């Protein structure tokens with residue numbers, strides 16, 4: 053869902069406003085209230101809400117008048133009307149005038165939550181679709197790197213900065229953290245974006261072949277070299293060459309690469325004439341290169357040369373806030389691909405994936421979500437649709453928060469959450485319900501406060 057959507061509740065009855073405000077806040081929305089149509093008009097201008105939910109029967113300006121007035125200026129703003137059971141006619145009138153939906157009073161809380169959630173989720177789907185269109189058009193911008201946790205926001209800023217320089221880049225991160233994605237984003241955001249982006253996986257090809265792939269060869273320089281062939285450095289001229297799994301490069305190729313970095317020239321296999329190359333190098337590895345340098349497997353001079361601008365990608369477990377966002381992104385992608393209605397995760401499934409260990413990081417999450425999508429019956433994905441291994445994994449180890457001494461609001465919250473958890477025997481879904489927060493918020497707080505069952 054969009055981050056904290058903003059809802060405006062309009063009702064001349066104060067108690068109704070209060071009730072709706074409390075109920076919707078609990079759902080994670082940002083809520084404002086207005087007790088007249090006039091007040092609502094100015095709040096809409098000030099706060100630019102995502103959705104308005106308004107009573108129809110109000111003195112002076114009716115909900116219908118408010119609707120008409122609002123739609124003139126904010127055509128895409130969602131508008132839901134509330135009406136007494138007896139006056140369904142006015143609801144029909146509202147729909148004709150552009151309301152998205154209506155609810156009859158007295159209503160069930162679940163009903164109203166459902167109506168709102170559906171409307172706002174459609175918004176997310178629309179923006180996902182835009183992203184997918186970009187993807188199909190081959191645009192690999194940073195927007196495609198999903199995540200809005202603090203680490204990711206900082207990462208994206210860093211990548212933009214780095215992209216605008218012209219020096220070599222080293223991308224470091226565990227398998228599946230998105231190194232490939234970041235390499236392409238660097239290209240899109242760099243001044244070389246209209247020039248080629250050429251990628252090669254250094255781990256997948258034998259040494260001699262790799263050398264000829266990179267630098268090209270002269271006819272007859274080895275068995276099978278029937279004619280002169282350009283290498284990838286030439287193909288990437290003026291653009292970017294992405295060397296994936298650079299840790300697998302042999303020492304002799306490391307030397308040759310260093311030479312290109314230092315002199316911007318190289319010599320094709322079997323040739324003695326150096327060739328100029330204007331290529332920006334982006335390298336990536338999931339190995340610990342520093343360790344490889346110490347062990348003599350990787351040349352220190354090349355390492356320092358590449359490591360001028362390092363980009364460290366966080367493991368998924370270091371940005372659990374993004375797990376649901378990523379999962380929903382993959383679900384939208386799957387629905388788009390299979391041309392079917394979107395599927396959602398139920399609350400327990402969400403809690404499960406937030407807490408799971410993800411050694412394979414985003415790639416593993418994507419594969420797991422794809423599997424669950426295919427296995428699930430109906431439109432809601434449940435914990436049974438996930439592999440047993442995931443279901444039995446314990447939340448990742450977390451270090452306890454430092455004891456600050458003075459009882460702050462936070463320390464009281466921490467103690468209270470711990471108490472509720474012990475009361476529910478650490479059933480987190482139940483505890484979240486009692487605390488009036490959603491499960492993902494509870495997980496975040498458990499992690500933040502370093503709460504553990506055995507404490």
Ligand SMILES: Nc1ncnc2c1ncn2[C@@H]1O[C@H](COP(=O)(O)OP(=O)(O)OP(=O)(O)O)[C@@H](O)[C@H]1O
Nearest residue numbers: 196197198226227228229230231232233338414415
């Ligand atoms: N932040 C992200 N947002 C969306 N998709 C992501 C993100 N990070 C990774 N992915 C997806 O996860 C998969 C793995 O990402 P990628 O290939 O970039 O990882 P990697 O770090 O290069 O892994 P490896 O070291 O195994 O090569 C891809 O399908 C990629 O699109």
Ligand SMILES: [Mg+2]
Nearest residue numbers: 228231232296
């Ligand atoms: Mg990769």
